[in-house]
Amino acid sequence: MSDFSIRRLDAGNSEFPQDLERLLAWESVADQQVESAVAEILREVKAHGDAAVIEYTNRFDRRDLKNAGDFCLDRAELAAALERIPAEKHVALETAARRVRDYHERQLQSSWQYREADGTVLGQQITPMERVGIYVPGGKASYPSSVLMNAIPARVAGVDEVLMVVPAPDNQLNDLVLAAAAIAGVDRVFTIGGAQAVAALAYGTETVTRVDKIVGPGNIFVASAKRAVFGQVAIDMIAGPSEILVICDGRTDPDWIAMDLLSQAEHDEQAQSILLCPDEQFLDAVASSLQKLLKTLPREAIASRSISDRGALILVRDIEQAIEVANRIAPEHLEVSVDEPEQYLPLIRHAGAIFLGRYTAEALGDYCAGPNHVLPTSGTARFSSPLGVYDFQKRSSIIYCSPRGADTLGRVAATLAKGEGLDAHARSAEYRVASEVEGQD
Amino acid sequence: MSDFSIRRLDAGNSEFPQDLERLLAWESVADQQVESAVAEILREVKAHGDAAVIEYTNRFDRRDLKNAGDFCLDRAELAAALERIPAEKHVALETAARRVRDYHERQLQSSWQYREADGTVLGQQITPMERVGIYVPGGKASYPSSVLMNAIPARVAGVDEVLMVVPAPDNQLNDLVLAAAAIAGVDRVFTIGGAQAVAALAYGTETVTRVDKIVGPGNIFVASAKRAVFGQVAIDMIAGPSEILVICDGRTDPDWIAMDLLSQAEHDEQAQSILLCPDEQFLDAVASSLQKLLKTLPREAIASRSISDRGALILVRDIEQAIEVANRIAPEHLEVSVDEPEQYLPLIRHAGAIFLGRYTAEALGDYCAGPNHVLPTSGTARFSSPLGVYDFQKRSSIIYCSPRGADTLGRVAATLAKGEGLDAHARSAEYRVASEVEGQD
Numbered sequence: 005m006s007d008f009s010i011r012r013l014d015a016g017n018s019e020f021p022q023d024l025e026r027l028l029a030w031e032s033v034a035d036q037q038v039e040s041a042v043a044e045i046l047r048e049v050k051a052h053g054d055a056a057v058i059e060y061t062n063r064f065d066r067r068d069l070k071n072a073g074d075f076c077l078d079r080a081e082l083a084a085a086l087e088r089i090p091a092e093k094h095v096a097l098e099t100a101a102r103r104v105r106d107y108h109e110r111q112l113q114s115s116w117q118y119r120e121a122d123g124t125v126l127g128q129q130i131t132p133m134e135r136v137g138i139y140v141p142g143g144k145a146s147y148p149s150s151v152l153m154n155a156i157p158a159r160v161a162g163v164d165e166v167l168m169v170v171p172a173p174d175n176q177l178n179d180l181v182l183a184a185a186a187i188a189g190v191d192r193v194f195t196i197g198g199a200q201a202v203a204a205l206a207y208g209t210e211t212v213t214r215v216d217k218i219v220g221p222g223n224i225f226v227a228s229a230k231r232a233v234f235g236q237v238a239i240d241m242i243a244g245p246s247e248i249l250v251i252c253d254g255r256t257d258p259d260w261i262a263m264d265l266l267s268q269a270e271h272d273e274q275a276q277s278i279l280l281c282p283d284e285q286f287l288d289a290v291a292s293s294l295q296k297l298l299k300t301l302p303r304e305a306i307a308s309r310s311i312s313d314r315g316a317l318i319l320v321r322d323i324e325q326a327i328e329v330a331n332r333i334a335p336e337h338l339e340v341s342v343d344e345p346e347q348y349l350p351l352i353r354h355a356g357a358i359f360l361g362r363y364t365a366e367a368l369g370d371y372c373a374g375p376n377h378v379l380p381t382s383g384t385a386r387f388s389s390p391l392g393v394y395d396f397q398k399r400s401s402i403i404y405c406s407p408r409g410a411d412t413l414g415r416v417a418a419t420l421a422k423g424e425g426l427d428a429h430a431r432s433a434e435y436r437v438a439s440e441v442e443g444q445d
Numbered sequence: 446m447s448d449f450s451i452r453r454l455d456a457g458n459s460e461f462p463q464d465l466e467r468l469l470a471w472e473s474v475a476d477q478q479v480e481s482a483v484a485e486i487l488r489e490v491k492a493h494g495d496a497a498v499i500e501y502t503n504r505f506d507r508r509d510l511k512n513a514g515d516f517c518l519d520r521a522e523l524a525a526a527l528e529r530i531p532a533e534k535h536v537a538l539e540t541a542a543r544r545v546r547d548y549h550e551r552q553l554q555s556s557w558q559y560r561e562a563d564g565t566v567l568g569q570q571i572t573p574m575e576r577v578g579i580y581v582p583g584g585k586a587s588y589p590s591s592v593l594m595n596a597i598p599a600r601v602a603g604v605d606e607v608l609m610v611v612p613a614p615d616n617q618l619n620d621l622v623l624a625a626a627a628i629a630g631v632d633r634v635f636t637i638g639g640a641q642a643v644a645a646l647a648y649g650t651e652t653v654t655r656v657d658k659i660v661g662p663g664n665i666f667v668a669s670a671k672r673a674v675f676g677q678v679a680i681d682m683i684a685g686p687s688e689i690l691v692i693c694d695g696r697t698d699p700d701w702i703a704m705d706l707l708s709q710a711e712h713d714e715q716a717q718s719i720l721l722c723p724d725e726q727f728l729d730a731v732a733s734s735l736q737k738l739l740k741t742l743p744r745e746a747i748a749s750r751s752i753s754d755r756g757a758l759i760l761v762r763d764i765e766q767a768i769e770v771a772n773r774i775a776p777e778h779l780e781v782s783v784d785e786p787e788q789y790l791p792l793i794r795h796a797g798a799i800f801l802g803r804y805t806a807e808a809l810g811d812y813c814a815g816p817n818h819v820l821p822t823s824g825t826a827r828f829s830s831p832l833g834v835y836d837f838q839k840r841s842s843i844i845y846c847s848p849r850g851a852d853t854l855g856r857v858a859a860t861l862a863k864g865e866g867l868d869a870h871a872r873s874a875e876y877r878v879a880s881e882v883e884g885q886d
Binding site: 216430 | 533534537538540541548551552557559565566567569570572574575587588589590621657658672675676678679682683698700701704705707708710711712738742743744748779786787790793794795796797798799800801802804805806807808809810811812813814815816817820821825826827828829830831833835839840841842843844845846847848850851854855857858860861862864865866867868869870871872873874876877
């Protein structure tokens with residue numbers, strides 16, 4: 005039996021801005037004990053490589069690794085896992101992978117150059133990273149979809165080598181996760197996890213080659229380790245709990261909307277599900293649906309807690325006001341369950357992913373629609389993007405001055421350099437100014 | 446008199462890989478005392494807003510601020526500074542700004558969509574951030590070029606409001622910096638600095654509106670504060686000392702190459718200048734030029750120390766080997782001072798900016814060529830890009846399923862969701878599967 009309740013708010017109320025602040029309040033707890041434990045693990049792995057990785061893995065994951073070879077899986081072992089899984093799951097993974105690949109190929113950026121009138125060429129060269137590492141959680145929250153979503157953009161970007169780490173607590177590995185790694189084209193898998201796996205990827209060991217970027221979700225030890233190695237390597241954003249914001253005109257089946265809210269709530273007790281609607285009766289109907297449907301869920305306890313603690317049904321004046329509230333929240337997932345939803349797109353300023361129309365369940369985006377399911381949480385959609393191919397490419401500026409270009413630009417640069425008191429800068433530019441060049445001949 | 450010397454290495458030597466490691470070794474010192482001082486400043490500004498900002502500013506910058514209005518400059522005051530500076534500097538700043546703007550406009554990304562055969566629409570919506578903050582150092586290292594390089598990409602991206610903070614120690618402000626802010630289109634300037642300015646931008650105060658991203662260089666307090674607020678807001682990379690790597694075939698004037706090396710060395714004692722060349726006599730000639738030119742520099746002491754401590758002249762077999770070494774180093778600035786340099790572009794994998802040909806002094810890129818001078822340092826060009834318009838835009842995925850699309854995708858999503866034990870996800874997708882829809886009618 006769930007003691008279910010859900011918060012009701014009214015955007016027309018004068019207290020609403022403060023109510024909304026309180027509803028959204030969530031802060032990642034920086035845990036001093038976790039941080040010092042992680043700092044020690046990072047130091048040990050940096051100093052002792054594989055030996056430290058083996059020791060921590062045996063201790064934390066109850067393994068019996070003798071040497072580094074024991075935590076390595078090659079592509080043949082991934083292919084074997086793919087053979088073992090049921091055909092239906094195999095087909096579904098392949099379909100999802102193909103759609104994710106198709107979508108992400110449109111994100112590929114290309115190098116460009118242009119030539120100015122005086123012959124000077126400017127441009128931008130775009131290149132993939134050499135090697136990236138994907139962290140995949142093990143145990144109960146082991147998600148094959150996460151493997152696809154993290155590895156495929158790296159592959160599409162042209163990354164030379166994609167490594168994956170996934171812990172195998174008590175020697176348990178999920179065949180679906182390994183099968184997804186096979187399909188996504190992961191090159192090597194290491195069955196290690198926690199801060200020790202992040203350290204191995206960031207610093208390199210005798211067996212694990214150092215990577216340029218680490219992506220993928222993990223527990224507080226993983227998040228803390230990623231934050232600590234940031235700068236040494238690139239990382240993706242540190243994710244907060246998942247959230248969904250649904251805007252509905254009140255004419256979608258309330259059971260559909262309730263189940264969309266529950267699909268976030270079942271992730272995690274801290275997940276947040278919010279509905280905005282101008283129709284008070286519809287909010288009542290969704291509340292009833294939630295109560296009815298919650299009881300039918302295997303993960304009822306988690307979902308019920310999430311809905312009660314962090315959920316809300318919010319009455320708004322109209323869809324425009326709903327979008328104003330959505331822009332204030334900058335949600336990870338935004339569902340716009342109305343007729344002709346595309347008309348609202350220009351008004352939507354901040355959201356990780358936008359699901360338009362009554363048929364677009366958020367869950368489709370989690371698995372197989374094509375766009376990435378790694379999305380900015382906790383309002384960070386104000387300044388962050390979904391994981392994408394652009395996360396695995398980087399740019400180099402190109403400057404190729406003609407003698408005439410160097411003459412023009414050298415004079416400007418020298419004036420500005422002198423203004424900044426940087427004499428060598430000025431003179432380095434002035435050497436290439438035409439009168440200087442002639443003077444030298 | 447400088448006690449000048451420069452390290453000589455040979456890439457053909459079997460010890461070279463280790464020599465190179467030692468040459469590049471540089472670690473930012475994480476200073477525990479600085480970090481706790483910064484943590485306290487952040488807490489105080491978060492709790493007490495303007496009052497805390499005023500107190501710290503009066504204390505650290507020897508100011509006499511009475512209220513928040515005393516640290517605000519509006520656009521009229523920026524315009525007045527622009528009137529005060531010499532005409533030659535005004536023209537040079539305008540020229541640089543125009544070229545930087547022209548180049549960065551080519552980085553603008555656009556939203557895209559595509560429709561699949563069953564009517565499902567997928568896409569990516571690109572929007573600018575709402576508000577960003579630019580940190581500009583005050584005092585001796587006060588650089589107008591940095592204002593242009595940080596503010597113009599934000600403006601080109603379409604950011605609504607660009608704020609700038611610049612400390613005014615002893616009430617001293619640099620007119621060139623304010624003039625550059627006027628030209629770059631900065632909206633509001635606050636004459637505050639240090640961790641208290643970063644805190645004001647990250648959390649907001651009564652006077653300083655909270656921003657979405659903080660960019661720009663600063664001292665260890667600023668860098669430490671940026672690292673601490675990362676996640677709450679976006680930040681640019683934490684920069685290390687500046688570096689230049691020059692590849693030369695030995696046929697550029699050795700004085701030119703020496704001055705290019707010195708133009709990095711004069712920045713900072715920790716700056717790094719390296720030359721790779723297959724001609725040993727040319728390395729000798731550059732060493733002589735360095736010795737000769739150093740004595741003529743106002744910043745001789747700094748440059749001499751940088752060259753002696755961190756510089757190197759490296760003999761290579763040929764230009765191809767030089768590029769291999771460059772890719773290993775992933776330099777911030779890479780000069781390729783050879784004939785037909787464009788032929789080497791496809792071989793260059795990691796570099797912040799690439800300067801091609803004998804006429805392209807690196808200093809041109811610092812001021813006015815067009816590309817950004819905020820570049821990845823300390824080998825982070827392996828995974829980072831120059832500051833650009835893309836740093837001020839973000840993406841939202843778009844998914845709009847047709848009923849037929851929802852039917853196809855719903856089946857795949859449900860299969861995968863069940864494999865992950867996420868029942869509400871599966872059922873939310875299945876509600877939109879056609880047989881279910883028909884069943885409901």
